[in-house]
Each structure stands twice: as C-alpha cells, then as structure tokens.
Amino acid sequence: MKNTIADLVKHAVKTLVAAGRLPAGLPEPEISRSRQEGHGDFSTNFALAAAKAAGRPPRTVAADLAAAMGGSDLIDRVELAGPGFLNFFLKPRAFQQIVRDILAQGNDYGRQTPRSHKVLLEFVSANPNGPLHVGHGRGAAYGDSLGRLLSWAGYEVVREYYVNDAGRQMDILALSVWVRYMQVRGHALDVPENGYRGAYVGAIARTLADVAGAGLERAPQDILVAPPGLEADVIMDVRIERLKEALGAHYETLHGHGLKAMLADIRDDLADFGVHYDRWYSERTLMQSGAVERAMERLRASGDLYEDQGAQWFRATRYGDEKDRVVVRENGVTTYFASDIAYHLEKCERGFDTLIDVWGADHHGYVPRVKGALAALGHDPARLEVLLVQFAILYRAGVRAQMSTRSGDFVTLRELRAEVGNDAARFFYVLRKSEQHMDFDLDLAKSQSNDNPVYYVQYAHARVCSVFRQLAERGLPVPDYTTVDLEWLTAPEEWALQKALARFVDVLTEAAEVREPHQIAYYLRDLAAHLHAYYNAHTFLGAEAPLRAARLALIAAARQVLANGLAILGVSAPESM
RNA sequence: GCGCCCGUAGCUCAAUGGAUAGAGCAACGGCCUUCUAAGCCGUUGGUUGCAGGUUCGAUUCCUGCCGGGCGUGCCA
Numbered sequence: 001m002k003n004t005i006a007d008l009v010k011h012a013v014k015t016l017v018a019a020g021r022l023p024a025g026l027p028e029p030e031i032s033r034s035r036q037e038g039h040g041d042f043s044t045n046f047a048l049a050a051a052k053a054a055g056r057p058p059r060t061v062a063a064d065l066a067a068a069m070g071g072s073d074l075i076d077r078v079e080l081a082g083p084g085f086l087n088f089f090l091k092p093r094a095f096q097q098i099v100r101d102i103l104a105q106g107n108d109y110g111r112q113t114p115r116s117h118k119v120l121l122e123f124v125s126a127n128p129n130g131p132l133h134v135g136h137g138r139g140a141a142y143g144d145s146l147g148r149l150l151s152w153a154g155y156e157v158v159r160e161y162y163v164n165d166a167g168r169q170m171d172i173l174a175l176s177v178w179v180r181y182m183q184v185r186g187h188a189l190d191v192p193e194n195g196y197r198g199a200y201v202g203a204i205a206r207t208l209a210d211v212a213g214a215g216l217e218r219a220p221q222d223i224l225v226a227p228p229g230l231e232a233d234v235i236m237d238v239r240i241e242r243l244k245e246a247l248g249a250h251y252e253t254l255h256g257h258g259l260k261a262m263l264a265d266i267r268d269d270l271a272d273f274g275v276h277y278d279r280w281y282s283e284r285t286l287m288q289s290g291a292v293e294r295a296m297e298r299l300r301a302s303g304d305l306y307e308d309q310g311a312q313w314f315r316a317t318r319y320g321d322e323k324d325r326v327v328v329r330e331n332g333v334t335t336y337f338a339s340d341i342a343y344h345l346e347k348c349e350r351g352f353d354t355l356i357d358v359w360g361a362d363h364h365g366y367v368p369r370v371k372g373a374l375a376a377l378g379h380d381p382a383r384l385e386v387l388l389v390q391f392a393i394l395y396r397a398g399v400r401a402q403m404s405t406r407s408g409d410f411v412t413l414r415e416l417r418a419e420v421g422n423d424a425a426r427f428f429y430v431l432r433k434s435e436q437h438m439d440f441d442l443d444l445a446k447s448q449s450n451d452n453p454v455y456y457v458q459y460a461h462a463r464v465c466s467v468f469r470q471l472a473e474r475g476l477p478v479p480d481y482t483t484v485d486l487e488w489l490t491a492p493e494e495w496a497l498q499k500a501l502a503r504f505v506d507v508l509t510e511a512a513e514v515r516e517p518h519q520i521a522y523y524l525r526d527l528a529a530h531l532h533a534y535y536n537a538h539t540f541l542g543a544e545a546p547l548r549a550a551r552l553a554l555i556a557a558a559r560q561v562l563a564n565g566l567a568i569l570g571v572s573a574p575e576s577m
Numbered sequence: 578g579c580g581c582c583c584g585u586a587g588c589u590c591a592a593u594g595g596a597u598a599g600a601g602c603a604a605c606g607g608c609c610u611u612c613u614a615a616g617c618c619g620u621u622g623g624u625u626g627c628a629g630g631u632u633c634g635a636u637u638c639c640u641g642c643c644g645g646g647c648g649u650g651c652c653a
Binding site for chain 1: 579580581582583584588589590591592593594595596597599600601602608611612613614615616617618633634645646647648649650651652653
C-alpha cells in the first residue's frame with residue numbers, strides 16, 4: 001500500500017521536473033505512515049527535503065506537488081500541513097480491497113513474490129558440549145523467526161547450524177564424560193574443577209557404560225595427573241593427552257558418544273521449539289575434506305599468512321582488525337578461526353547473495369577478522385551480515401542468576417519450554433529487539449500469567465474462531481466473501497481495524513529489510529488490540545444480515561492476518577483458549 | 578587502557594531524521610442477563626543519562642563525558 005502511494009508521488013515529482021518546476025536530481029520521495037489521525041493515512045516530507053535544492057519555501061513546493069498529484073481511486077484527498085508535509089487521506093475502498101485480498105489469499109496473504117535473492121542463515125551453532133540454555137533460546141527464537149520472516153518477504157533462505165565438533169572444548173567434554181563413566185563403573189573419582197559438571201554429563205556416561213561395558217576403563221592415576229606448578233588449563237591439556245594415549249582408538253568411541261548424544265539432544269530440543277535446519281554443518285567434516293588447508297593455502301598465496309614464533313598468522317590488521325590472528329598453532333593444529341575461514345569461504349562459493357550469521361554478543365570482537373578473511377580471499381565482506389544477539393540476563397526471584405555451562409548451573413531451554421510453553425517463550429524472546437540487552441524474569445515468564453502478551457494476541461484469534469462456532473450453532477450462514485458488501489463497515493472501530501490490517505504487508509517488508517522480527521510481534525499486539533476493542537463495542541451475530549456479513553468478513557480477515565503473523569514468529573494460533 | 582552494544586514513564590520495553598515520544602505491567606476508577614472478562618473504557622505517570630554540535634526539524638546522526646554489559650586467547 002505504501003508503495004502504491006510512493007509511485008503516485010514519484011510520478012508527480014517527475015511531472016514537475018519535466019515542467020521545469022523542480023530541478024532534476026532530487027532525492028527519492030519518502031512516504032511514511034502517519035502516526036496521528038489528523039495527519040491522514042500517509043504523508044511525505046518531500047517538500048521539506050527538496051526545498052533547499054528547489055530554492056523555494058517548502059510549503060509552495062508541497063502545494064505544487066499536491067496539484068500535480070492528479071486523481072487516484074485510492075486517495076480521497078491531499079492536505080498540505082505544518083512546515084510542508086503532504087498528508088494523504090485514503091478512500092474506504094482502498095481498505096476494503098485489503099480485506100478482500102486477505103480473505104482470497106488466506107494462509108498465503110502477505111507472502112511476497114520470490115525475488116531470487118539467496119540467503120544463508122546460520123544461527124544458534126552452540127557448541128555441542130552441553131544442553132542449550134535460555135541464552136541460546138534467544139538466538140534460536142530470533143534466528144528462526146528471522147528465517148521465516150525472510151521467506152515471507154520473498155527471499156530464498158537456507159538455514160544452517162555449524163557444529164563445532166572439533167577442538168579442545170569437545171575433548172574436555174570427552175574427559176568429563178570419561179570420569180563420570182568411571183564413577184558409573186564403580187571408581188571413586190572427582191570431576192575435575194574445570195571439566196563439565198552438569199548432570200547431563202552423568203547421563204551420557206551411563207549410556208556409554210551400557211554400550212561400552214568395561215572397555216573404556218583405565219587406571220585413573222595414569223590420566224588424572226596433577227603436575228605441580230601448572231595452570232589448570234595446562235593440566236587439563238595434559239590429562240586429555242594422557243586419556244587419548246590410554247584409550248588409543250577407543251578415544252573416538254568416547255568422543256563420538258558424547259558428541260552424538262549432545263547433538264541429538266540439541267536437535268530434538270530445537271525441533272520441539274519449532275526450529276528446523278536445512279543442514280547441520282560439521283567442523284570436523286570440513287577439516288577432513290581438506291577445505292581448511294585449501295583456505296590456508298589461498299591465504300598463503302595472496303601473502304596474507306606469515307609465520308612468527310612457530311605459528312601461522314593471518315594478517316588481519318591489513319583488513320582493519322586490531323591485531324593479527326593465529327590460524328595454525330605452534331603445535332601444528334589449526335585454530336577454530338581457521339575452520340571458520342574455510343566455512344565462510346565455502347558459504348561464499350555456494351553462491352549466496354547474502355550470508356547472515358546470528359551470534360551471541362560476546363563474539364562481536366570476532367567480526368572484523370572473519371570479514372577480513374573474506375576480503376583477503378577476494379569476496380566482498382559486505383555480503384556477510386553478522387547480527388549480534390545481546391545476552392538475556394536472567395533474574396530468578398529478583399536475583400541475577402548465573403549462567404555457566406561449565407558448572408552446570410543454568411536454566412536450560414528445555415526447562416523453560418516445559419514451564420512456560422513454546423508459544424510464550426518464543427513470543428517473549430522475540431518481543432525484544434535483538435541488540436537490546438534483555439532482562440529475562442524467569443518467575444514472570446514461568447508464572448503463566450496474563451502478563452505475557454502472547455495470550456493477548458492468541459486470544460484475539462480464538463475469539464474470532466468462537467464467533468464462527470456460534471454462527472454455526474445458531475444455524476446462520478457463513479457469508480460469501482467474494483460478494484459481501486463492505487460499505488456497511490462505517491463504525492470507528494471498523495475503520496481502525498481495516499487500517500491496521502492494511503499495515504501488515506508494509507510491516508512485514510520493512511521488518512525483513514532491517515532483520516527485526518520484533519516488529520511483527522508489536523504489530524500483532526496492535527492488531528489484537530483493535531480486534532478486542534471492536535469485539536467489545538459491537539455484536540457481530542446480532543446484526544442484520546448485510547451488516548453481519550460485512551462484520552464477519554472483517555473479523556475473518558483479522559483472524560487470518562493474526563494467524564499469518566503468528567506463523568512468522570513460529571507461534572501457534574489456537575482456535576480456543 | 579582500547580573496541581563493540583546499551584541507557585526512554587516506578588518496572589519491562591517500542592518509536593523508517595519528522596508534526597503532541599508510545600505500549601504492557603504496576604497504581605486508581607468504571608464495564609459481564611449479550612458472540613470467551615486471558616477482554617474493553619478512562620485517569621495518573623517523561624528535562625529520552627549529561628553537555629555540546631550538524632539539521633528547517635534529533636530519542637534517532639557526530640564529538641566528549643557519566644553509568645551498565647560484553648570483548649580484548651596459539652579457547653570455541
């Protein structure tokens with residue numbers, strides 16, 4: 001709808017330029033939705049923006065523009081206001097057409113025509129060394145909603161989860177599982193302080209004991225050594241090395257068991273949350289395929305790699321990073337960053353127009369080096385959009401809760417979902433702008449109270465469903481939406497509801513553009529408010545036939561847009577509550 | 578120290594550089610003989626952290642302070 005108005009204004013500007021009333025080369029006119037009733041439905045500040053270039057006062061430019069607008073079957077009238085705004089008042093017919101479109105297109109209303117723009121969306125990608133916690137939940141809800149939103153906006157979206165199944169953190173998990181396994185087998189060992197201590201480690205150990213029997217038992221004193229004078233991290237490395245030596249080929253059994261168990265857990269958790277991926281991309285597979293070496297070779301060839309202190313460094317400072325970064329350690333092992341370079345190179349080569357990474361805000365310092373690597377490899381770093389999701393700070397009983405995977409002291413996403421429900425959790429998460437720090441009040445979220453805005457929106461949907469159930473019970477006919485006369489809709493609440501419906505596509509398009517699914521959530525709340533106000537002010541079934549038909553068409557349209565909007569957020573639209 | 582994010586009503590948060598900064602919760606007062614009261618209507622609530630600057634116009638952009646979060650690994 002906004003675009004339609006924009007086209008009319010652009011045409012008028014073109015006419016004025018051709019007539020010599022305005023200079024050429026003016027900025028594109030911008031159309032915005034009026035916030036206030038008295039300012040019409042849309043407005044443009046074009047005259048204010050063009051006044052200087054035109055060398056005339058804004059109001060005279062605006063008057064010219066208004067005169068050049070000509071007639072339209074959408075616009076009722078144009079008013080010149082304030083310092084030079086042009087306000088457009090639309091005809092009822094414009095909104096009635098929206099209602100008809102919604103009812104005709106149903107579940108697809110709002111879906112934009114495909115635009116042949118391929119997006120690779122990577123999100124969550126949490127290390128598989130523990131269950132997802134509520135912090136990951138925010139990334140999951142945001143990333144998934146963004147994916148759905150982009151699809152609705154016409155983008156071709158591929159969703160990916162990058163699995164960090166190589167590296168030290170996974171070795172630490174393996175060691176932690178092994179210790180618990182030994183406990184299961186009757187050995188009295190303590191879990192190392194800097195190992196993973198959560199209860200899930202014990203669960204993995206028990207299933208490991210079931211399949212491996214005594215096969216992985218080794219003398220603890222050979223492995224859990226504690227050489228004096230070494231830092232905890234170094235001791236951990238020594239122990240991992242000892243464990244690998246002691247287990248030999250069986251280490252893979254241990255490592256693989258932990259990995260498989262965690263991945264399955266994460267995958268199920270996300271699936272239950274309504275989050276699905278097209279591909280789970282394994283870092284180990286990437287390394288084994290030689291892609292990492294190939295990427296390093298290309299950097300070496302372009303002179304972006306150098307050796308220092310026995311390690312290989314990527315010359316990140318050449319591309320705006322604050323320091324150079326190690327890609328191959330002194331011991332010859334590539335770093336996580338090296339894998340990530342290869343992964344992002346591979347993403348580029350798969351032919352996506354845009355790469356979107358959703359990261360936790362703690363990784364923000366990582367952005368320049370990845371973009372730098374892409375630049376070094378001859379790809380435009382602007383193709384990579386890194387969207388940072390700020391931490392959710394948890395409060396339990398008014399006290400800030402700790403979030404540590406290591407200690408196992410955290411609230412899992414699964415726990416949250418069980419207590420709050422998927423719908424409330426998703427809506428709650430996505431109600432905040434991603435880069436906004438978020439206070440997550442667990443007691444409030446878990447309280448199942450009416451404070452949670454998701455019920456407000458869902459209730460609006462359920463209410464309309466209820467009206468249609470009553471309609472059937474009273475033996476009244478469902479109106480034919482193709483012939484219904486919407487001119488009967490004249491009440492202020494009806495007018496307001498139609499206008500709210502007309503905003504949907506504009507909101508969707510804009511939200512996708514700026515990667516902000518929260519705009520959908522706020523829109524839905526606003527739409528629901530109009531529906532509730534309407535519901536309370538008028539009866540639908542009690543009205544005379546033609547008016548009843550028109551009203552039913554309107555609320556049916558509202559129900560449809562509520563359902564479609566909720567679908568974008570991955571939230572259900574219940575028929576009764 | 579340096580870098581990134583944030584600072585808006587008592588609380589949690591919105592607001593493509595636009596006109597009188599908005600919701601929810603909390604507080605207060607009304608509305609169920611009628612399609613679901615998980616709802617509606619109304620009232621109260623603000624120096625947009627502070628100080629400058631750019632602009633016809635700044636919550637929004639720039640600079641400097643203040644406060645909070647995160648980062649600043651040959652961890653991932």
